Amino acid sequence: MSMSVSDADVARPGFPRPVPDTPSNVMEQFRMTGKVVVVNGAADGIGLAVAEGMAEAGAHVALLYNSNHSAIQRAEELAKMHGVKTAAYQLDVSHAEAVEKTVDAVVKDFGKIDVFVANAGMAISKPILEQTLDEYKRQMSVNVDGVVHCAKFAGAVFQRQGHGNLIITSSMSARIVNVPVDQPVYNGTKAFVTHFGRSLAREWREFARVNVVSPGFFDTRMGAAPLCVNEAYRMSVLGRQGHVNEIKGLYLYLASDASTYTTGSDMLVDGGYTLP
Ligand SMILES: NC(=O)c1ccc[n+]([C@@H]2O[C@H](COP(=O)([O-])OP(=O)(O)OC[C@H]3O[C@@H](n4cnc5c(N)ncnc54)[C@H](OP(=O)(O)O)[C@@H]3O)[C@@H](O)[C@H]2O)c1
Numbered sequence: 001m002s003m004s005v006s007d008a009d010v011a012r013p014g015f016p017r018p019v020p021d022t023p024s025n026v027m028e029q030f031r032m033t034g035k036v037v038v039v040n041g042a043a044d045g046i047g048l049a050v051a052e053g054m055a056e057a058g059a060h061v062a063l064l065y066n067s068n069h070s071a072i073q074r075a076e077e078l079a080k081m082h083g084v085k086t087a088a089y090q091l092d093v094s095h096a097e098a099v100e101k102t103v104d105a106v107v108k109d110f111g112k113i114d115v116f117v118a119n120a121g122m123a124i125s126k127p128i129l130e131q132t133l134d135e136y137k138r139q140m141s142v143n144v145d146g147v148v149h150c151a152k153f154a155g156a157v158f159q160r161q162g163h164g165n166l167i168i169t170s171s172m173s174a175r176i177v178n179v180p181v182d183q184p185v186y187n188g189t190k191a192f193v194t195h196f197g198r199s200l201a202r203e204w205r206e207f208a209r210v211n212v213v214s215p216g217f218f219d220t221r222m223g224a225a226p227l228c229v230n231e232a233y234r235m236s237v238l239g240r241q242g243h244v245n246e247i248k249g250l251y252l253y254l255a256s257d258a259s260t261y262t263t264g265s266d267m268l269v270d271g272g273y274t275l276p
Pocket of ligand 1: 040041042043044045046047065066067068069091092093094119120121122142146169170171172173214215216217218219220221222223224
């Protein structure tokens with residue numbers, strides 16, 4: 001950043017940087033053939049839709065899951081259906097060493113990582129005065145520590161490779177205070193990962209892009225709980241929760257060569273929930 005007009009007038013060697021050699025045909029830009037994508041929280045919900053989207057576009061996909069072993073079968077199905085390489089790995093993202101080992105295993109099995117989608121998350125939606133400290137720590141360990149662990153070890157691979165792409169699933173709750181159920185800890189964890197991702201976009205500017213996706217309510221296990229669902233319909237301009245098919249295209253955009261000038265973005269997909 002320049003401090004004055006005369007500072008700003010000095011040409012910096014190597015600038016402007018060259019425009020990447022991306023295809024001009026937009027469908028070609030979205031093609032993921034030969035790329036390796038890692039998705040966590042991939043057994044179900046948004047993560048599974050993202051894994052499907054990547055395989056549909058031709059990427060090889062590593063599906064990471066925690067407790068839902070159906071990821072193993074989903075991986076086999078995607079490989080058969082789309083003629084790509086897939087594998088499933090069990091990983092609790094709150095354990096740093098396990099994350100490092102899994103990232104190493106994926107690189108060993110697939111040869112590289114082009115895109116890492118840090119999507120796993122959880123919520124214990126309660127006011128802080130009713131939340132135990134253990135519940136607070138659990139949310140921090142998955143939503144904050146888990147994303148930091150994935151970024152740290154995937155980022156090291158990106159730096160070594162000289163290229164990479166991190167996509168973090170945050171939430172509209174990073175920007176708004178949810179109603180009617182108070183959930184300050186979940187909201188705070190998502191605010192952390194949004195700003196963390198935007199900050200990494202600068203830190204990793206020489207070798208990787210980093211972007212954040214902020215969903216509103218999507219009809220998954222983590223979608224609107226019974227206590228919130230009517231308010232979710234009322235608040236959303238589109239009058240409903242999103243379907244996971246309505247968000248996977250954004251992840252594909254961010255993962256692909258269609259978005260080579262997109263970094264440090266926080267993309268909100270909320271059916272207009274946060275407009276009022
Ligand atoms: N649905 C919504 O309305 C909404 C709105 C805003 C943001 N989001 C965010 O979207 C992301 C995906 O959620 P979803 O809606 O697709 O719900 P979901 O189907 O419940 O997905 C959450 C995923 O996180 C994984 N996970 C939880 N704890 C983990 C741990 N310790 N280690 C590794 N993985 C763990 C779960 O894996 P297992 O099932 O294998 O245990 C699960 O696949 C989350 O980050 C969530 O905060 C969702």
